[in-house]
Amino acid sequence: MTTVAAQSAEVAQIDDARAGAGGSPRRARMTALGLLAPSLFGVTIFLAIPVVLVIIFSFLRWNLLTSPQWVGFGNYVDIFRHEGAGHALLVTIYYVVINIPVQTVLALGMAMLMNRRGRFTAVVRVLCVLPYLATPVAMAVVWQWVFDPQTGVVNTLLHQVGITGPDWLSSSSWALPVVVFANIWQYVGYNMLFFLAGLQAIPPQVYEASSIDGATTRAQFLHITLPLLRPTMLFVLVTGFIGSFQVFDSVYVMTQGGPGDATTVMNQLIYQNGFQGFRIGAASALSVILFLVILLVTVSQFSYFRNRTTYEMV
Amino acid sequence: MRSTIVVRRSLYYAALVLIALIFITPYLFAVMAAFKPLSEINSDRAWNLPTHFTFDNFKSIFQQYDFGTYLLNTAAITVILTAGQVSFSLMGAYAFARIRFPGRDALFWGFLMMLMVPNVVTMIPLYVMMSKAGLTNTYWALFLPYVFGTPYTIFLMRQYLLSIPGETIEAARLDGCSELTILRKIIVPMSRPIIITATIIGVIFSWNNFLWPLIATDSNKQQVLTVGIANFNSNFVSQWNLVLAGSLVALIPMVIMFVLFQKHIVNSVNLAGASR
Secondary structure (H helix, E strand, O other): OHHHHHHHHHHHHHOOHHHOOOOOHHHHHHHHHHHHHHHHHHHHHHHHHHHHHHHHHOOEEOOOOOOOEEOOOHHHHHHHHOOOHHHHHHHHHHHHHHHHHHHHHHHHHHHHHOOOOOHHHHHHHHHOOHHHHOOHHHHHHHHHHHOOOOOOHHHHHHHHOOOOOOOHHHOOOOHHHHHHHHHHHHHHHHHHHHHHHHHHOOOHHHHHHHHHOOOOHHHHHHHHHHHHOHHHHHHHHHHHHHHHHOOOHHHHHHOOOOOOOOOOOHHHHHHHHHHHOOOHHHHHHHHHHHHHHHHHHHHHHHHHHHHHOOOOOO | OHHHHHHHHHHHHHHHHHHHHHHHHHHHHHHHHHOOOHHHHHHOOOOOOOOOOOOHHHHHHHHOOOHHHHHHHHHHHHHHHHHHHHHHHHHHHHHHHHOOOOOHHHHHHHHHHHHOOOHHHHHHHHHHHHHHOOOOOOHHHHHHHHHOOOHHHHHHHHHHHOOOOHHHHHHHHHOOOOHHHHHHHHHHHHOHHHHHHHHHHHHHHHHHOOHHHHHHOOOHHHOOHHHHHHHHHHHOOOOHHHHHHHHHHHHHHHHHHHHHHHHHHHHHHHHHHHOO
């Protein structure tokens, strides 16, 4: 974020529309505002105003049909007492806590494995990115079939080696891991691309010099690769966390939050409150809480990495 | 010595083949199943080729059910949404990157703040706004929130436009070109990589978008593929022949796009990553 500010200050010195023929500052401003008008309109109406509204709505009892009633923090108390907000938060955190480490380690491992020349390697590298485009809803249907207890591929394979597979999506202990698996399958190759770019930005001389000094592969990984990948790591983790906290499509299609409430993540609970129960206030309060959690996690990652990024290589 | 190298190489290739299989078999199995009758899907192995090859599943979802409408809706929304998002974002990004005007930095920081807002936070108010405006269950509801450009695309494009050398733009300004002419004649041709990137991001987002269309529409006429597939899936539980064929209607166009533009797609991911 600091780089952005620095860049815009730099740019302010370089370019200057006032240098243009007949361009006065006022004219430059009119042109700029004209160009910005559509996006300014869109961002204000469909992003900024909704953010204000969601906070206001979270203090109302409202089903859209009767007139809204101010209840103060009533919804916030209510969602934890009666709507299972605490449970949904735990399920979401459980999802994030298995999803992010597994996905990040796999993505980094795959990037290190395939960070070399060769036509076949290049083809496989590209194939890994294919799931990034796969429609999550459609893939969720495919996974539902693959993990079907009776006719699914997974249990058929397990049966061949003499194991009776679990009921996967109808099992309260396996349903969430299956959802995690589906999401890792979708995004691991996408994240691998960022690590590949990060690895390629590390000068080979660094590794050569350390080998001469007798560094082991393990030492090189811990003391060269990981520290120099920190900017990439920050990007992958921040975007990964933000996306994971909002998981919805695969949950909605594969489990509807079930069995019971075993996979009722925050987003599923928001949907149920808002659009199945029309409790606009409760759904808004849940949204505000999710927003705060995401904000807190994002800010703490930025400060953690800021304190530790000592190398400015990339 | 030589044999250990051979072993290591074979292990490496075995690992690559395994990775490739993990990423393509779900597609392959689903494609094969979509051409089998239900009885064969349930009785035979997923990795066997269809023995009773049939188009009936696709005929059924397009003729008896509304997948034709869903597909057209998704395609139309994707085109409108992406075209708007790319052009409006480019205009905004140009103003932020290349025109100096009072209040620019404050406005840009405002946009950056909006970048932090997760999609889900706006869903409830958007629904309330749309329903008060009488726009739920219309095509308008589906693309209006995203068609005017997103902070993310504007940010990406601004970063790219900053790298275009200033002399070209200055020279054009001295020649008396208007900002619009500069945008059209200089910036657009020079920004092809970032325009392609933004287009790819827009298409993937719009084609796969689910939560908002699910909320904003509840009649078949306006429904998009993702919502259609989800409803179909809950109405025809375990009719794998039909629901898998339905899913492929959404998946196959994206696979085709991937094959045609894979280089651009990989580059676009790198470009998006590099600008952070």
